[in-house]
Amino acid sequence: MATSVLPPTSEHAPAPEVLLEFPDNRLLIELCGEFDRNLAEIEQRLGVQIIRRGNQLIVHGDAELCQQAADLLEILYERLEGGRPVEAADIDRELRLDRSDEEATGPDSQMEMFTGGKVEIKTRKKLVEPRTDAQKAYVKNLFEHEMAFGIGPAGTGKTYLAVAVGVSMFIQGHVDKIILCRPAVEAGERLGFLPGTQEEKVDPYMQPLYDALNDFLPGKQLAKLKEEKTIEIAPLAFMRGRTLSNAYVVLDEAQNATTMQMKMFLTRLGEGSRMVITGDRTQVDLPRGVTSGLRDAERLLAPIPKISFNYFTSKDVVRHPLVAAIIEAYEKDEPPA
Missing domain, CATH: 3.30.1370.10 (K Homology domain, type 1)
Known part of the structure; x- marks a missing residue:
């Protein structure tokens, strides 16, 4: 050429x-x-x-x-x-993306995440590549830190990339299982009043996690891994009392966890495990007067060097361009802190 x-x-x-x-x-x-x-x-x-x-x-x-x-x-x-x-x-x-630093970035043989200086996530169905500099930094931290936070508005790829990294690490044998959870925050209907089994009641809350997994693993393999409990998708409350070893654990929608729930979750970390916590501080659905555990975790854990925090803005939205415009409009309308 x-x-x-x-x-x-x-x-x-x-x-x-x-x-x-x-x-x-x-x-x-x-x-x-x-x-x-x-x-x-x-x-x-x-x-x-x-x-x-x-x-x-x-x-x-x-x-x-x-x-x-x-x-x-x-x-x-x-x-x-x-x-x-x-x-x-x-x-x-x-x-x-800013490519200026790629020549200086060498391959990471442990996680196989770099190819010619580019950050890539290998899964069974597709190769996932970060689309913004914030996403690129986030993915690097997901591979390099045992505990990582991804905080920002909807559509910035926080959960999607976290699940992709989890699948990649599982395929490479760095973890033995994947555990994905969310707070089952009630939105007008109590879980106990909904028809069906316990799994059928919580499935609607977990659907975004299923969607992400379906993008990275073939359907039959995913079904088998779920049946074997190698991949678990469960409400946050189900984590109580467990010690999660050799697992890749994602807490999604963490802004809807209370301070006690967040502490309970973070202290489940076991040997050989990694934790990712994602959330959007502008979409807290907790009852009025209840403090978001995500906000407390930021305040208390930010000084700990082995825990990474990555932040996203409307500029990192990778959904329809209108989503970024909508987020910006709401941000402008928010009263000053």
Whole structure:
């Protein structure tokens, strides 16, 4: 692949063009995407114009933005050469991430999380890559710390990435089981009044955890692991009295745990285990006057160096762009602390 900066096409041209040549026309077609949708996404995000001529792409626009678009196209093409697809999420990730520190980042042989300096999470069904710098730092801490907190608004990948790392560590044999739990906070209906067995009553609260696991493990394997209790999904209250050894444990929606529940959960940590606590301080569903255990845990545990805290903002939202706008609107409307 060759890249060159062309001089202005006329004396009135505001900036030079960047020309890229791609040796494999089949990969170039994949790079452009169906109906050139990948090129259109890059054009919209960077404010440039991309023209395809044979095996060449010519980028027009501001010189700095043209170079940024050219660098992005080269990275995506290299991804295709490595046998990986290019989707909208990959374009979004490359535009968000700061790659300046990757050359200095060596491979981590213990957790196999780095490939050529890039942070990746290997699961049975897919390869998961952080899409923002905050997500990248979070994933690194999940692998490196025995206890890690992920705090921020909905849609920032806190739980999804935590479960992905858990599946990866389980596959690699670093832990023997995965335990996922949430506070079963009542929202208008008491669990005891709902029909069905105990499992059927709590399943609606656990569904987001099931959804994440289904993304990373084949259905039959997941069903077998659940039957063998190698993977457990349970309400937070079920953790009382247990010592969790050689396990990867995730507490989701931790803002809805009381201070006593949080203390109970954190003290379940056993030998060879790792704990991840995720939550959103703006979505506390506890009764008025009850302090969130997540807030207390931040205050009390932040000084402990072996415990990591990662924070996300609306800029890290990787759902529909409207989600980030909605979060920002609510943040602006909040009264000052």
